Amino acid sequence: MRDYGNFLKSNSGIFAVLAAxxxxxxxxxxxxxxxLLTIAILWMVLSLSWNLVSGYAALVSFGHAVFFGLxxxxxxxxxxxxQLSPWLGLPLATLLGAGAGMLIGVITLRLSGVYFALAMxxxxxxxIYLFEYLGLQEVTVPMHREEPLWFMQFQDQRSYAFxxxxxxxxxxxxxxxxxxxxxxxxxxxxxQNEPAALALGVRCFRWKLLALTLSGGLGxxxxxxxxxxxxxxxxxxxxxxxxxxxxxxxxxxxxxxxxWGPVIGAVLLVPLAELLKHELGAELPGINxxxxxxxxxxxxxxxxxxxxWRVREALxxxxxxxxxxxxxxxxxxxxxxxxxxxxxxxxxxxxxxxxLRVEGLKRSFGGVTAADNVSxxxxxxxxxxVIGPNGAGKTTLMNLINGYIAAxxxxxxxxxxxxxxxxxxxxxxxxxxxxxQVARVFPDMTLFGNVAVGALAGPSxxxxxxxxxxxxxxxxxxxxxxxxxGQATARDLRLMELARAASQRPKLILVDxxxxxxSSDDVEEMVAALLRLRDAGTTIMIIEHTMHAMLRLADxxxxxxxxxxxxxxEPRSVMQLPQVLEAYLGRRFAEGLAHA
Amino acid sequence: xxxxxxxxxxxxxxxxxQAIVSGILIGGVYALMSxxxxxxxxxxxVINFAQPDFMMLGMYAAFFAIxxxxxxxxxxxxxxxxxxxxxxxxxxxxxxxxxHRALLSHVLSEKQGGQDAQVMMTLGISLLLQNGGxxxxxxxxxxxxxxxxxxxxxxxxxxxxxxxxxxxxxAIVLTIGLQLFMSRTLTxxxxxxxxxxxxxxxxxxxxxxxxxxxxxxLGIAMTxxxxxxxxxxxxFQPYIGLDFLILMYAxxxxxxxxxxxxxxxxxxxIGLLQQVSTVFLPIQLQNMVVFVxxxxxxxxxxxxxxxxxxxxx
Numbered sequence: 064m065r066d067y068g069n070f071l072k073s074n075s076g077i078f079a080v081l082a083a084x085x086x087x088x089x090x091x092x093x094x095x096x097x098x099l100l101t102i103a104i105l106w107m108v109l110s111l112s113w114n115l116v117s118g119y120a121a122l123v124s125f126g127h128a129v130f131f132g133l134x135x136x137x138x139x140x141x142x143x144x145x146q147l148s149p150w151l152g153l154p155l156a157t158l159l160g161a162g163a164g165m166l167i168g169v170i171t172l173r174l175s176g177v178y179f180a181l182a183m184x185x186x187x188x189x190x191i192y193l194f195e196y197l198g199l200q201e202v203t204v205p206m207h208r209e210e211p212l213w214f215m216q217f218q219d220q221r222s223y224a225f226x227x228x229x230x231x232x233x234x235x236x237x238x239x240x241x242x243x244x245x246x247x248x249x250x251x252x253x254x255q256n257e258p259a260a261l262a263l264g265v266r267c268f269r270w271k272l273l274a275l276t277l278s279g280g281l282g283x284x285x286x287x288x289x290x291x292x293x294x295x296x297x298x299x300x301x302x303x304x305x306x307x308x309x310x311x312x313x314x315x316x317x318x319x320x321x322x323w324g325p326v327i328g329a330v331l332l333v334p335l336a337e338l339l340k341h342e343l344g345a346e347l348p349g350i351n352x353x354x355x356x357x358x359x360x361x362x363x364x365x366x367x368x369x370x371x372w373r374v375r376e377a378l379x380x381x382x383x384x385x386x387x388x389x390x391x392x393x394x395x396x397x398x399x400x401x402x403x404x405x406x407x408x409x410x411x412x413x414x415x416x417x418x419l420r421v422e423g424l425k426r427s428f429g430g431v432t433a434a435d436n437v438s439x440x441x442x443x444x445x446x447x448x449v450i451g452p453n454g455a456g457k458t459t460l461m462n463l464i465n466g467y468i469a470a471x472x473x474x475x476x477x478x479x480x481x482x483x484x485x486x487x488x489x490x491x492x493x494x495x496x497x498x499x500q501v502a503r504v505f506p507d508m509t510l511f512g513n514v515a516v517g518a519l520a521g522p523s524x525x526x527x528x529x530x531x532x533x534x535x536x537x538x539x540x541x542x543x544x545x546x547x548x549g550q551a552t553a554r555d556l557r558l559m560e561l562a563r564a565a566s567q568r569p570k571l572i573l574v575d576x577x578x579x580x581x582s583s584d585d586v587e588e589m590v591a592a593l594l595r596l597r598d599a600g601t602t603i604m605i606i607e608h609t610m611h612a613m614l615r616l617a618d619x620x621x622x623x624x625x626x627x628x629x630x631x632x633e634p635r636s637v638m639q640l641p642q643v644l645e646a647y648l649g650r651r652f653a654e655g656l657a658h659a
Numbered sequence: 660x661x662x663x664x665x666x667x668x669x670x671x672x673x674x675x676x677q678a679i680v681s682g683i684l685i686g687g688v689y690a691l692m693s694x695x696x697x698x699x700x701x702x703x704x705v706i707n708f709a710q711p712d713f714m715m716l717g718m719y720a721a722f723f724a725i726x727x728x729x730x731x732x733x734x735x736x737x738x739x740x741x742x743x744x745x746x747x748x749x750x751x752x753x754x755x756x757x758x759h760r761a762l763l764s765h766v767l768s769e770k771q772g773g774q775d776a777q778v779m780m781t782l783g784i785s786l787l788l789q790n791g792g793x794x795x796x797x798x799x800x801x802x803x804x805x806x807x808x809x810x811x812x813x814x815x816x817x818x819x820x821x822x823x824x825x826x827x828x829x830a831i832v833l834t835i836g837l838q839l840f841m842s843r844t845l846t847x848x849x850x851x852x853x854x855x856x857x858x859x860x861x862x863x864x865x866x867x868x869x870x871x872x873x874x875x876x877l878g879i880a881m882t883x884x885x886x887x888x889x890x891x892x893x894x895f896q897p898y899i900g901l902d903f904l905i906l907m908y909a910x911x912x913x914x915x916x917x918x919x920x921x922x923x924x925x926x927x928x929i930g931l932l933q934q935v936s937t938v939f940l941p942i943q944l945q946n947m948v949v950f951v952x953x954x955x956x957x958x959x960x961x962x963x964x965x966x967x968x969x970x971x972x
Contacts, residue, residue: 097882121775123775123778124961125782170954171954171957171958173958174957174958176774176955177774178912180706180778181905181908181953181957182953182954182957182958184905185905185950185951185953185954186950188901188905188946189947189950189951192943192944192947193944193947194947195943196941196943196944196947197914238791242707304901308782308786308849311779311782312786315779347794348793348794348798349789349790349791349792349793349794349897350790350794351790352786352789352790352793353786353790353791353792354856355786356783356784356785356787356788356789356790356791357783357787358783359779359780359783359786360780360783360784361761362779362783363766363776363779363780363783364762364765364766364780365777367766385959414708508908542966
């Protein structure tokens, strides 16, 4: 019985919304108000569908009407041409919407930002013209007086509200499941910093595609039920810009990226717009559109992420609304996870086993050769320092190994396994971690949450809390685990990135200038963290300009200039070589030094 | 091959030649409206969803201005059309300047929401203009009547509509005028500097905020003038903007986001594509061609045909 109570408690919000809907359906008497209630619920479902893609994953879509319209036309045409009951048509329309979502996703998800938004707009706009061309300007649901129930044609207007509430219940349960699941976490990670998510091995494309598929199904279901309620379907009424804008406006106003946003938005705005249209529509046609426009402008200025977040902020709930971002309960359970493992590290001088082997790597950008026949090895257990003047091609080298940039020629292998041609997330999964020149943080997650994304995306995500705490202890961030990423200091972000990469226990970590701009105390802390990481058995390849730190860290140096390897070997002797001095100080200075 | 006669082929070729001529004429006007959008994007990287709705306002501004002076009889169709386009540019351009100052300037920085906030804001402005237009102007379609639109020069089988030729000429003159402004005047030069690197422009003493406002107003003015020209051959109503939104973006993306000359050639190309497609496709699908073209362009060549990569995706 306790499980039953827990179930009620954890879903109390959903039950409250559904109960309120039921009460309204019984209290409202007039057909007009019942119809308004039903339509408001269906817009809510469409907005939840939009929110799945555009709120959680921040892929703003201007064309969600495409799913709504396909669902509406599907259910009506199936009924008209094949006498198929809407009870069967509704799931079929949902499947069609999901299929459309997947197909559109495969084509369109390669785009991002504004390109994605505008491309999404093209689908419903093109379908308006196509459906008009096909002679479907106006399609009416046929009456079936002989079997009204089988054809969803009820005497009592309440029945439609109940149906809509049923769909809303399913939609809310789906959204809640997404929010609580790892899938939801991947979407938030993609929204907040996609390159970082990729570098942790998150299959971003796949998760975005799943979001669009679910969203397409949900949007089509809303459209199908809408058609059964309004009985007449025209291309502009279901594919029109108003439909897409409705979903966007309701969610934006209520709150982006939370299931309560569409609920709040639809409860407040749909009745307002419909009543305005009903009362003033005759004298002032378009008044509801004007109000919507004004609301969007005001929302962007006053509460850019919507009412839900604004109210939370005003109430002082600063904590991240994220089940994976709360270290509180688990902090004591996972006291001090960091125990240096004896014998974890093989001495690179003794083993001499190559871990990463790069041969003949080439890449040019136009006339600039950023990597010119680069060959070197990273040995098991060592710290390899990569140095060279600005523009020598150091970061490009990391991007090539990582898969961010495609190589023109050459080969890269980790433990004998070829890496070139693999995508960023595949390289990450084969055991290479990465930190960035400018720290890439998930700003709305805590530092704990940031590292947890790494632990969860890693190869063994079983006990991800333990892995997260271990990584945080390794870099010394335990005490600041619940600071929001967006409010953390530069040093803590660098430490977090190191912990996030380490939480996956990669074979090799590529560290790109993690000391730049830090104070000397902070540098000490960072160096200590790097040494602990190495002692734990992780091999490190690091780019850095801070020479005194590099001399303490690196076992060997690799010197690059103009995309070429000009020296490699024991740090202090490498720094004496004439070609290295020349690259750093210029030819004349180096010659002067040699003569002196 | 038996079904196709020489007559049919030659008829199709004539249609094609005619479509190319109309494509170039209408393409010139598309080019002008896209240049306006391209200027705004290039200068401040604002994605302006409301651009075609400002164009709609330009149509009404020209309509009422020309009606107020008593129609085309005022100074002959050529001068009066030019006048209408200039009034549209001035009035709507000023409005654009004001909208930038009052609203858009508050969401430009990343901290204020960045690009998402800008797009949402311009979507709100678009809804306001469309539906406000519906309230003020009504839903009945209007056209700017000019005797030129029913006159044509004919050359063999080719017919060149004088109204469209006139619109084309005005569009070209305005585009050249904008180019000269950008390359010869101090304001134009500071605009180009601010577009290239806003931070460096500030250090060189350019008032970037002011330059952005002027640039936004100017871009809106160009598009509004194009609207005034289109209104002489096409009926318009408050929701006409949506038909042109994707068309404009297709032109600008095709020309390479951020490039003014690119936007010009992009607009020309889209005009040609749209007109030539009518030879091979049913007329109802003419507008669909633009959407399909846009999708193909962003998927296959997002850097545009004429420009360099100006946005990494």
